[in-house]
Amino acid sequence: MSSLSRQKPVFRFAPSPNGRLHLGHALSAILNHDMAKANGGRFLLRIEDIDLTRCTAEFEQGIYTDLKWLGLSWELPVRRQSELFGDYRHGLERLIAMGLAYPSFMSRREIKAFVHNHESQGKLWPRDPDGAPHYPPVDKQRPAKEIDTLLSSNAKHAWRLDIKKAITGLHRPLEWAETGGGKNAQMEADPVAWGDVVLSRSDAPSSYHLSVVLDDAAQGVTHVVRGMDLFHATSVHRLLQELLKLPAPEYHHHRLVVEESGKKLSKSDGSTGLEVLRESGKTPSDIRCLLGL
Template sequence: MSSHVRQKPVFRFAPSPNGRLHLGHALSAILNHDMAAASAGRFLLRIEDIDLARCTPEFERCIYDDLAWLGLSWEHSVRRQSEHFDEYRLALQRLIDAELAYPAFMSRSEIKAFVRQYEVDGKVWPRDPDGAPLYPPIDKERPAAQIAQLLSSGAQHAWRLDMAKTVGRVERSLHWHEGGSGAETFVEADPTAWGDIVLSRPDAPSSYHLSVVLDDALQSVTHVVRGMDLFAATSVHRLLQELLDLSAPQYHHHRLVLDEDGKKLSKSIGSTALEALRARGDTPSDIRRLLGV
C-alpha cells in the first residue's frame, strides 16, 4: 500500500486591515470558506499588513469580527505579513544577486513628469493593465559608478524587477490553471504587460506581488480564489513563482461586486461596509442572498 498521502486542498482569504470589509470581501471570504468545506480542505486567514502606515490593529480586529458574524471559521494561527519581513528580504536578495532586480530612484512625481514630457507631442507612453504608466528606463541606463554613488549616499530607492532581462531567463512558457466559471482552462501569462514591477519600496520591504507568492507557497496554498481585478496580475505572480522555485496554485477569479455606478467597491464607501449592513439589521443569511451564494 502506498504511503503517499494526497495533500488536502488549502484555501485562504487575505484581506488588508486598512479599512472595514465590504460586500466584495464577503463574497471572496465566503467562496473560499465554502469551497474549502466542500472539498474537505483547509481554510486559512492571512492578514496582509505590509503597508504599516495604513494598516491598524483596530481594523484587524474588525476583520475577525466581520468574518465571525458571517459564520466563517478559520485555522489558527493567523499569518501576518508584518511578522515575516525577513523572509521577503531574502527572496528579494535572491533576485538582486541574480541581477534581475535594480535600484529605482525616480519618485512618483518624477515618473509623472517624464510621461508628461514624453506625451507632449501626442505620443502615448505605455500603461500597465491597471492603467499606470510603465516605469521609465532611466535607472537601468545609469552607469554602474553613478548607481553605486547614489546607493552609498543613502538616496531613497525602490527595487524593481528588470522585466526584459527576467523573461529572457525563463526557459518555458508561463501559464496558469484557471478554475473559475465552471470550466477549467489554462491561461497564458503575459508579465511583460506590467513592465518593471516594484519588489520593495523605502516604506515597505516587500511589494504585494512578492509577498503574496511567498505567502501562498509557505502556507502550501493550493487554490487561490480572488476577484477578477487581480486576473491580469496573475501573470506577474506566475513569473515570480518560476524565478523563486515556488509551487503554482490553481486560480479561480470570481466576479466583482459593483456599486450603483458599476464600479468596484472600495473601503472608502461606507454604505457597503459589512458593519453598516449589520447595523441596519441585515443578517448573514441576507448577505448570502444578496451575493447569490
C-alpha cells in the same frame, strides 16, 4: 475543482486591515471558506498588513469580528505579514543576486514628467493593465558608479523587477490554471504588460506581488480564489513563482461586487460595510442572499 494537486487543498482569504470589510470581501471570504469545506480542504486567514501607516489593530480586530459573524472559521495561528519582513527581504535578495532586480530612484513627479515629455512628441507611453505608466528605463541606463554613489548616500529608492530580463531565462511558456467563470483552462501569462514592477520601497519592505507569492508558498496554498481585479496581476505572480522556484497554485478569479454605477466597492463607502449591514439588522443569511450565494 481540478486535480491540479493531490494534496489536501488549501484555500486562503487575505484582507488588508486598512478599513472595514464590505460585501466584496464577504463574497471572497465565503467562496474560499465554502470551497475549502466542499473539497475537504483547509481554510486559512492571512492578514496583509505590510502598510504600517494605514493598517491598524482596530481594523484587524474588525476583520475577525466580521468573519465570525458570517459564520466562518479558520485555522490558527493567523499569518501576519508585518511579522515576516525578513522572509520578504530574503526573497528580494535572491532576485538581486540573480541580476533580475535593480534600484529605481525616480519619484512619481519625475515619472509623470518623463511620460508627459515622451507623449508630447506624439508617441504613446506603455501602461500596465491598471492604467499606470510603465517605469522609464532611466535607472537601468545609469552607470554602475553612479548607482553605487546613490545607494551609499541612502538616496530614497525602490527595487524593481527587470521584466524583460527575467523572462529571457524561461524555458517554457508561462501559464496558469484558471477555473473562474465556469471554465477550466490554461491561461497565457503576459508579465511584460506590467513593465518593471516594484518589489519593495523605502516605506514598504515588500510589494504585494512579492509578498503574496512568498506567503502562498510558505502556507502551502493550492487554490487562490480572489476577485477579477487581480486577474491580470497573476501574470506577474506566475513569473515570480518561476524565478523563485515556488509551486504554482490553481487560480479562480470570481466576479466583483460593484455599485449600481458599475464601480468596484470601496472601504470608504460605509453603506456596503459588513458592520453597517449587521447593525441595520441584516443576518449572515441575508448577506449570502445579497451576494447571490
